Amino acid sequence: MKVLCFLGFIALVAASPAPIHKRGVYKVERVPNPNYTGRNGPRALLKTLRKYRMPIPDGLMDAVAKADIEMISRRQIGSSRVRRQATNTTGAAALAAAGNTTAGAAATGVGLVTATPEQNDVEYLSPVDIGGQTLNLDFDSGSSDLWVFSSQLSTAATTGHTVYDPNKSQSFALIQGATFSISYGDGSGAAGNVGTDTVNLGGATVTKQAVELATAVSQSFVEDTNNNGLLGLAFSKLNTVKPAQQKTFFDNVMPSLAEPVFTADLKKAAVGSYEFGRVDAAKFTGAMTFVPVNTTQGFWQFTSEKFAVGTGAVQTSVAGSQAIADTGTTLILAEPAVARAYYAQVPNAVNDAQAGGFVFPCNSNLPDLMLDIGGTMAKVSGSDINFAQVDAQNCFGGMQATPANLQIYGDIFFKSNFVAFNGGNSSLGFAPHA
Numbered sequence: 001m002k003v004l005c006f007l008g009f010i011a012l013v014a015a016s017p018a019p020i021h022k023r024g025v026y027k028v029e030r031v032p033n034p035n036y037t038g039r040n041g042p043r044a045l046l047k048t049l050r051k052y053r054m055p056i057p058d059g060l061m062d063a064v065a066k067a068d069i070e071m072i073s074r075r076q077i078g079s080s081r082v083r084r085q086a087t088n089t090t091g092a093a094a095l096a097a098a099g100n101t102t103a104g105a106a107a108t109g110v111g112l113v114t115a116t117p118e119q120n121d122v123e124y125l126s127p128v129d130i131g132g133q134t135l136n137l138d139f140d141s142g143s144s145d146l147w148v149f150s151s152q153l154s155t156a157a158t159t160g161h162t163v164y165d166p167n168k169s170q171s172f173a174l175i176q177g178a179t180f181s182i183s184y185g186d187g188s189g190a191a192g193n194v195g196t197d198t199v200n201l202g203g204a205t206v207t208k209q210a211v212e213l214a215t216a217v218s219q220s221f222v223e224d225t226n227n228n229g230l231l232g233l234a235f236s237k238l239n240t241v242k243p244a245q246q247k248t249f250f251d252n253v254m255p256s257l258a259e260p261v262f263t264a265d266l267k268k269a270a271v272g273s274y275e276f277g278r279v280d281a282a283k284f285t286g287a288m289t290f291v292p293v294n295t296t297q298g299f300w301q302f303t304s305e306k307f308a309v310g311t312g313a314v315q316t317s318v319a320g321s322q323a324i325a326d327t328g329t330t331l332i333l334a335e336p337a338v339a340r341a342y343y344a345q346v347p348n349a350v351n352d353a354q355a356g357g358f359v360f361p362c363n364s365n366l367p368d369l370m371l372d373i374g375g376t377m378a379k380v381s382g383s384d385i386n387f388a389q390v391d392a393q394n395c396f397g398g399m400q401a402t403p404a405n406l407q408i409y410g411d412i413f414f415k416s417n418f419v420a421f422n423g424g425n426s427s428l429g430f431a432p433h434a
């Protein structure tokens with residue numbers, strides 16, 4: 001009887017070939033941290049250059065230090081929340097360059113390394129549950145590793161970070177012999193071992209997601225308390241785990257989603273979200289434009305060879321030029337021709353090596369920038385291009401010239417545009433935010 005029932009069950013299954021109804025739509029909010037005061041243009045630029053192994057221009061390191069010190073002095077005026085730590089006396093040179101406003105900071109032993117923003121100083125918080133532990137991760141459409149600050153790192157390396165401890169997870173399993181290593185042109189990077197655990201992202205759950213545990217991180221990641229790790233959302237071919245390459249969270253979760261998409265609804269100083277499984281029509285205005293993605297390099301990449309400044313004529317920058325949509329980068333890095341033409345329309349804007357890039361008077365009324373996304377023009381609001389103050393008068397541009405043969409459209413782009421990443425047909429959709 002039991003056997004018969006079993007056979008009946010098989011027959012029933014065979015008779016109903018309809019796939020499991022896919023219903024999954026999941027949302028993770030991306031909340032701005034009201035306490036965040038750490039915007040530093042040159043540091044944001046340096047981070048992007050490192051990520052893409054692009055050459056680091058002379059003067060940028062100095063500009064990073066100078067901006068850090070400016071930032072600290074402004075914070076000390078506004079509040080006393082700056083965490084003071086180890087002194088690096090070479091900071092004195094940067095102090096001199098930065099002007100005299102920071103003399104008090106120097107006296108109390110604030111040098112270059114104190115640039116580290118205070119504990120938990122993150123600009124946006126996107127919580128991810130890994131084996132019951134919640135970490136704020138950087139959702140990064142420009143890479144394909146899910147790596148975290150782990151309990152295997154030294155205390156010195158984890159100050160200001162939240163760490164994942166595999167020993168406190170019921171569901172963690174080590175992948176014997178697996179390692180990961182992400183390295184950048186300047187020698188910075190992260191490396192460690194790999195296991196699987198249940199990763200839950202606003203309800204979208206993968207039970208055996210590869211989670212890469214850092215046992216070593218370079219100083220630049222230690223200093224960047226914005227990151228307790230990254231959640232890579234580019235194509236799995238960029239994943240660095242060896243000997244067996246691992247799939248991204250998106251690739252793993254895709255079969256259980258209503259539609260094979262995730263969307264980035266990122267806003268300036270407001271609650272935004274990443275949503276998996278649908279393109280929410282309430283999030284954008286007009287019709288969404290979809291363009292095919294060039295997956296050769298594993299990025300969400302498309303051609304972008306035209307631009308316009310404000311309501312000016314559409315111009316060609318570089319024929320065939322490629323760009324990628326990267327939620328894990330802050331700034332826009334555009335063809336030098338675009339940056340030059342744009343800032344030429346801003347009175348008194350200059351490309352200042354000492355400041356680390358294009359700067360302009362903070363009270364400038366910046367024009368909009370039109371960028372080409374696979375043949376269709378998308379707008380970036382001028383108000384989003386004023387990124388951070390560098391000194392009493394000048395501000396650092398949120399759009400800078402790329403030093404390499406690839407344009408990177410980061411957060412500044414996403415603030416003006418709602419973007420859909422379609423993994424089903426490898427296309428990218430965009431439209432202005434609702």
Ligand SMILES: *[C@@H]1O[C@H](CO)[C@@H](O)[C@H](O)[C@H]1NC(C)=O
Nearest residue numbers: 032033034035036120122125
């Ligand atoms: C911001 O700071 C306040 C006061 O220190 C604290 O209570 C609050 O939790 C902080 N918010 C975040 C998101 O860190």
Ligand SMILES: *[C@@H]1O[C@H](CO)[C@@H](O)[C@H](O)[C@H]1NC(C)=O
Nearest residue numbers: 061065088089090091112113
């Ligand atoms: C201090 O900072 C300078 C410039 O970044 C660096 O070359 C030097 O190694 C640092 N010294 C220490 C002790 O960290």
Ligand SMILES: *[C@@H]1O[C@H](CO)[C@@H](O)[C@H](O)[C@H]1NC(C)=O
Nearest residue numbers: 099100101102103104105107
């Ligand atoms: C620079 O700071 C020092 C220490 O606070 C002060 O004595 C000096 O007058 C300042 N110089 C200028 C030019 O502001």
Ligand SMILES: *[C@@H]1O[C@H](CO)[C@@H](O)[C@H](O)[C@H]1NC(C)=O
Nearest residue numbers: 150151152153164165166167
């Ligand atoms: C986990 O616990 C074991 C045994 O107590 C210890 O040897 C190991 O270092 C711990 N691992 C981590 C990542 O903390």
Ligand SMILES: *[C@@H]1O[C@H](CO)[C@@H](O)[C@H](O)[C@H]1NC(C)=O
Nearest residue numbers: 290291292422425426427428
């Ligand atoms: C990909 O799928 C979307 C719907 O999710 C559709 O609008 C688009 O036209 C498709 N193809 C391309 C190449 O954009």
Ligand SMILES: *[C@@H]1O[C@H](CO)[C@@H](O)[C@H](O)[C@H]1NC(C)=O
Nearest residue numbers: 294295296297301302303322
């Ligand atoms: C796709 O990307 C590769 C690598 O960036 C580039 O060489 C190629 O020209 C691109 N293809 C098209 C059709 O744009």
